[in-house]
Amino acid sequence: MDEVKILIVDDEKDILEFVGYNLENEGYIVKKASNGHQAIELNHSFKPDIIILDVMMPDLDGIETCYQIKQEISTNNPKIIFLTARSEDYSEISGLEAGADDYITKPVRPRVLLSRIKAILRRGAQNEENKPKVSYGEFTIDWDKYIVIKNSEARTLPRKEMELFGLLFSSPGKVFDRETIMKRVWGSEVVVGDRTIDVHIRKLREKFGENYFETVKGVGYKFVSPDNV
Amino acid sequence: MDEVKILIVDDEKDILEFVGYNLENEGYIVKKASNGHQAIELNHSFKPDIIILDVMMPDLDGIETCYQIKQEISTNNPKIIFLTARSEDYSEISGLEAGADDYITKPVRPRVLLSRIKAILRRGAQNEENKPKVSYGEFTIDWDKYIVIKNSEARTLPRKEMELFGLLFSSPGKVFDRETIMKRVWGSEVVVGDRTIDVHIRKLREKFGENYFETVKGVGYKFVSPDNV
DNA sequence: AATTATGTAAACAAAAGGTTAACCCTGATA
DNA sequence: TATCAGGGTTAACCTTTTGTTTACATAATT
Numbered sequence: 001m002d003e004v005k006i007l008i009v010d011d012e013k014d015i016l017e018f019v020g021y022n023l024e025n026e027g028y029i030v031k032k033a034s035n036g037h038q039a040i041e042l043n044h045s046f047k048p049d050i051i052i053l054d055v056m057m058p059d060l061d062g063i064e065t066c067y068q069i070k071q072e073i074s075t076n077n078p079k080i081i082f083l084t085a086r087s088e089d090y091s092e093i094s095g096l097e098a099g100a101d102d103y104i105t106k107p108v109r110p111r112v113l114l115s116r117i118k119a120i121l122r123r124g125a126q127n128e129e130n131k132p133k134v135s136y137g138e139f140t141i142d143w144d145k146y147i148v149i150k151n152s153e154a155r156t157l158p159r160k161e162m163e164l165f166g167l168l169f170s171s172p173g174k175v176f177d178r179e180t181i182m183k184r185v186w187g188s189e190v191v192v193g194d195r196t197i198d199v200h201i202r203k204l205r206e207k208f209g210e211n212y213f214e215t216v217k218g219v220g221y222k223f224v225s226p227d228n229v
Numbered sequence: 230m231d232e233v234k235i236l237i238v239d240d241e242k243d244i245l246e247f248v249g250y251n252l253e254n255e256g257y258i259v260k261k262a263s264n265g266h267q268a269i270e271l272n273h274s275f276k277p278d279i280i281i282l283d284v285m286m287p288d289l290d291g292i293e294t295c296y297q298i299k300q301e302i303s304t305n306n307p308k309i310i311f312l313t314a315r316s317e318d319y320s321e322i323s324g325l326e327a328g329a330d331d332y333i334t335k336p337v338r339p340r341v342l343l344s345r346i347k348a349i350l351r352r353g354a355q356n357e358e359n360k361p362k363v364s365y366g367e368f369t370i371d372w373d374k375y376i377v378i379k380n381s382e383a384r385t386l387p388r389k390e391m392e393l394f395g396l397l398f399s400s401p402g403k404v405f406d407r408e409t410i411m412k413r414v415w416g417s418e419v420v421v422g423d424r425t426i427d428v429h430i431r432k433l434r435e436k437f438g439e440n441y442f443e444t445v446k447g448v449g450y451k452f453v454s455p456d457n458v
Numbered sequence: 459a460a461t462t463a464t465g466t467a468a469a470c471a472a473a474a475g476g477t478t479a480a481c482c483c484t485g486a487t488a
Numbered sequence: 489t490a491t492c493a494g495g496g497t498t499a500a501c502c503t504t505t506t507g508t509t510t511a512c513a514t515a516a517t518t
Contacts, residue, residue, distance in 0.1 A: 061344045067351065158495055175375040193498055198475060200496085216375050217474060217505060218388040387506055422509055427464060429507085446463060446516060 004121065005029045007048035009039040009065070010083065011057045015108065019052065022110040023117075036060030036068075040189050043069050043078060050117060052104075054083045070099040073163045073170075073184050079120045083108065136172050137225030139208075141165065150208055157207070160185065164200050168213065168223035177220035197221075233350065234258045236277035238268040238294070239312065240286045244337065248281065251339040257346075265289030265297075272298050272307060279346060281333075283312045299328040308349045312337065365401050366454030370394070379437055386436070389414065393429050397442065397452035406449035426450075 006028045008019050016032045023030050031046050033039040037060055039051065051069070055062035066080050079101040102116050133142045140149040147154045148165060157165060163185045168176060176184075181197055201213050201221060214222050235257045237248050245261045252259050260275050262268040265286055272280065280298070284291035295309050308330040331345050362371045369378040376383045377394060386394060392414045397405060405413075410426055430442050430450060443451050 056341075058340065061340065063348060064344055067348070160496065173374045175373065192496085195475085195477095195499080196497060199477085199498090201475095202477070214385075215475070216385055219375055222374065389507065421507085424464085424466095424510085425508060428466080428509090430464095431466065444464070 003029060004050070005031070005046060005048040006117070007031050007033060007039065007042055007046060007051045007078070009033045009036070009051060009057075009062070010054040011035060012054075015054070015083075015106075019108055019110075019113065022113070026114060028117075036062070036065035037189055039065050040068055040187060043072070044074070044187055044190075047074070048078050050081065050120060051078045052081045052083060052113075056085065066099055068188050071184055072187055073167045081113075081116060081120070134169070136169065139169065139225065141169055148208075155207065160200055161203055161207075164197075165204055165223075168221060172223050172225060175216050175220050175222045181220060232258060233279070234260070234275060234277040235346070236260050236262060236268065236271055236275060236280045236307070238262045238265070238280060238286075238291070239283035240264060241283075244283070244312075244335075248337055248339075248342065251342070252346075255343060265291070265294035268294050269297055277307050279310065279349060280307045281310045281312060281342075285314065295328055310342075310345060310349070363398070365398065368398065368454065370398055377437075384436065390429055390432055390436075393426075394433055394452075397450060401452050401454060404445045404449050404451040410449060 004027075006023055008016055008023070008030060009032075010016050010019075011034050013034070016034065020030050020032055031042055031048065033042050036057055039053065042048070043051065053062045053066060057065075062082060066082075069078065069080070080099060081102045081104060082100045083104055083106060085106045101120055104113060104116060133140060133144065135141075138151045141147075142149065143166070145154075146162065147156050148162070149155075164181065167181060167184050178194070178197060182192075186192060186196075201215075205213055211226050212223060214224050216222060233256075235252055237245055237252070237259065238261075239245050239248075240263055242263070245263065249259045249261055260271055260277065262271050266289060268280065268282065271277070282291045282295060286294075291311060295311075298307065298309070309328060310331045310333060311329045312333055312335060314335045330349055333342060333345060362369060362373070364370075367380045370376075371378065372395070374383075375391065376385050377391070378384075385391075393410065396410065396413050407423075407426060411421075415421060415425075430444075434442055440455050441452060443453050445451060
């Protein structure tokens with residue numbers, strides 16, 4: 001991983017500038033968001049490796065934002081560093097639960113921040129050896145190579161198809177309702193028409209066969225492996 | 230859970246008013262108690278989903294109150310958020326021991342409080358997703374996969390049939406009267422003809438056999454498992 | 459027997475989902 | 489810069505499934 005992308009989220013412009021400047025100086029690719037919604041949005045499009053997230057923000061606070069981001073199925077699995085003022089009354093409990101990977105208290109000291117970032121990247125590098133490759137029935141999904149293998153025949157899927165497949169595949173047999181699919185694949189911010197999910201299911205069926213993606217009318221869809229039940 | 234009930238407990242009237250106002254504004258159903266005894270009392274009668282509990286109270290303090298409430302066996306299992314003044318020397322430890330679910334330090338900031346409440350509700354909702362897989366006699370119902378298994382033969386039912394089955398199956402042998410069935414499966418607002426339930430019972434009988442859904446004339450229906458009684 | 463509650467089949471209505479093709483981006487390519 | 493291609497989305501229309509009612513038959517209860 002040579003190009004490390006970092007997203008900074010804070011409602012105070014000064015901090016965005018200050019932290020952004022320091023990180024860019026170190027050669028990271030930086031984008032900034034000034035609220036939670038923007039952050040979720042940018043997590044999609046920018047796909048940062050690390051998100052530095054202010055806890056205390058109006059409207060959608062850091063904890064909430066973190067939750068939502070962690071929910072989503074996506075290729076980037078961003079690490080999240082919380083930024084909290086020592087005086088704030090957000091307890092660490094909620095932060096850890098929300099899936100924070102580290103904490104930093106304001107005021108931000110560049111040296112500290114950089115060392116935390118490096119620590120996280122180091123940790124990440126180690127994990128990367130655990131290729132997230134999961135098999136079930138005749139299928140294998142390999143997020144690393146971004147392919148789905150069916151009976152030793154590999155194919156690359158477009159992002160949304162991959163994510164939709166990934167979600168359903170993550171719990172074979174379990175029905176995911178449309179709302180959940182929407183939230184986890186498209187994100188809670190995005191609003192798209194109701195036929196969109198169907199169309200993507202169609203594409204998956206075209207590629208893998210009609211029998212793997214079962215419709216449960218009025219509820220949602222599930223992945224099943226006929227030979228494997 | 231659409232109607233969320235919250236109980237606020239504090240000996241300072243101002244705080245009760247302030248917090249209460251903000252929560253009501255968000256559509257929560259709110260009751261207030263000004264001491265621990267009242268709180269325990271209201272936990273019984275009001276059955277709140279969440280209790281916001283001041284730690285520092287005369288006589289019966291928050292920790293004690295929390296203990297007592299957690300002790301009780303009741304249908305509502307209220308989540309408890311502690312309210313502590315930063316200066317107080319109640320350590321978080323005692324709070325966690327007492328069974329707190331979260332902390333907030335005074336002064337209470339509405340945004341913070343609301344986001345914590347949402348977080349707690351979300352946690353609760355997630356747990357609810359793991360609807361258990363229940364077996365009785367030759368039947369198993371699996372809400373996750375949305376199937377009913379009879380003698381190792383699985384089938385997915387349409388929504389209403391599933392819900393009707395689920396209801397009757399939830400208490401084998403117990404008679405559910407039509408009114409209850411209506412309310413629980415169709416909802417209290419919906420009005421449908423009186424043959425509708427019968428027709429759905431018919432469908433279940435067609436699918437699983439005539440002997441499992443017994444009519445109790447003038448009352449309602451019950452699920453029975455002949456081999457199992 | 460009369461009355462009332464339930465059973466049933468078939469018709470009907472309305473959701474829910476399926477399908478296809480066109481459209482709009484965005485990023486790549488010449 | 490113009491063009492192009494792929495992915496993603498929408499729109500329109502089609503099909504199927506599910507849910508409800510109707511109309512009448514049957515069984516139980518008084």
